[in-house]
Amino acid sequence: MMHILVTLLLVAIHSIPTTWAVTCTGCVDLDELSFEKTVERFPYSVVKFDIAYPYGEKHEAFTAFSKSAHKATKDLLIATVGVKDYGELENKALGDRYKVDDKNFPSIFLFKGNADEYVQLPSHVDVTLDNLKAFVSANTPLYIGRDGCIKEFNEVLKNYANIPDAEQLKLIEKLQAKQEQLTDPEQQQNARAYLIYMRKIHEVGYDFLEEETKRLLRLKAGKVTEAKKEELLRKLNILEVFRVHKVTKTAPEKEEL
């Protein structure tokens, strides 16, 4: 009896396709029928060829990338193809078409509006969130910055901490106007954070950056909800935009109390 139970247990455990595999939110699972028709509908598609039920660090990086990409743009399809080397060999032919090495999964491709125009992420490049973002930025006009960051704001804030007060005030006014044109609630919240930090650096100087970074890190390390953690991470990413290699501007005199 014991023997049967143990065998049954092993069979059952063996058939659990690691369903605890991380669900890749925002990832569209494609197969031989849907692949071409879906890829050609998007200006760009990042497609991960992998085992059927992927898990582990690389899959988690791709999952994080999917979330960031969906926040940044509508023009990028994030897709996965599960290649099976057992049973009906689902998607094997599709994998062969792009010469994926199923001993070296995942293979990641960027398609440019059709199934024949693509670039492959070099196999020596680690599959990390930042490398995936860089892969897209290097091969498309799309920009997937750090969560919370707004490309337009980043571009005008380089070296902000070192520019003269008058120029800082002009930039505050300019980005204030931009912020009012934003429609996406999360982008509005991010833009408000940019403006708060611009005013603070203008009023108290660059030291504010370190103090605020430490404060947010303390909060983030504490007992906070996932949503709050993501908000704090966005703010930390925005603060990083103000970091300068060398502070050349003297801090404003602290007003005597």
Add this chain to the structure above:
Amino acid sequence: MMHILVTLLLVAIHSIPTTWAVTCTGCVDLDELSFEKTVERFPYSVVKFDIAYPYGEKHEAFTAFSKSAHKATKDLLIATVGVKDYGELENKALGDRYKVDDKNFPSIFLFKGNADEYVQLPSHVDVTLDNLKAFVSANTPLYIGRDGCIKEFNEVLKNYANIPDAEQLKLIEKLQAKQEQLTDPEQQQNARAYLIYMRKIHEVGYDFLEEETKRLLRLKAGKVTEAKKEELLRKLNILEVFRVHKVTKTAPEKEEL
């Protein structure tokens, strides 16, 4: 010890998400992040809201529908949304947006190029392959006929068996020219079948239809590969196009040997 093994076994079996559920080839699994961005990329989308790992007759009908639709058109996205009422309630909010009744899954919708313009398959309509095809034909210009059928051919072959010989010959010539313009290999094969049957009915008369139908059914019932079975089904579907309610034309005299 036995008690632990039994409990372990139940836990293991419980976590097998019926992965033996039928894979819906060609179906794109959408979630709250990818739904709107993907649906708005296609002129039309048929979306099935269901439990996370669906199985059973209705799911199999949807799977068959997906295969047929992919053969018939590139303008129709076939998608599924797995709604979980446990754990992180994945896609629950998406289901609520379209007021799906998770006690009465599946709910099937036809979207017309964006996530706000849609028609729902009435809940009293059975989820069958033919009803799904009819649902699309009734609400879009798309035509998903029986596998193997070519809309353009069907339209000119109504009552073919009863029209005069000269007109039959003219139609054979016309569709011969059409066949040569076709590029898709399977469509070419189907068009050839149409032409063979047109010539046979022209030469030996309507009796050919019953004889050939019986012959194909015998073959199909025998030991044939899945691909061969699908080919025979396509031919049977094409033969059906020639069926008339009433034969008004006398069969040509059999040539004396």
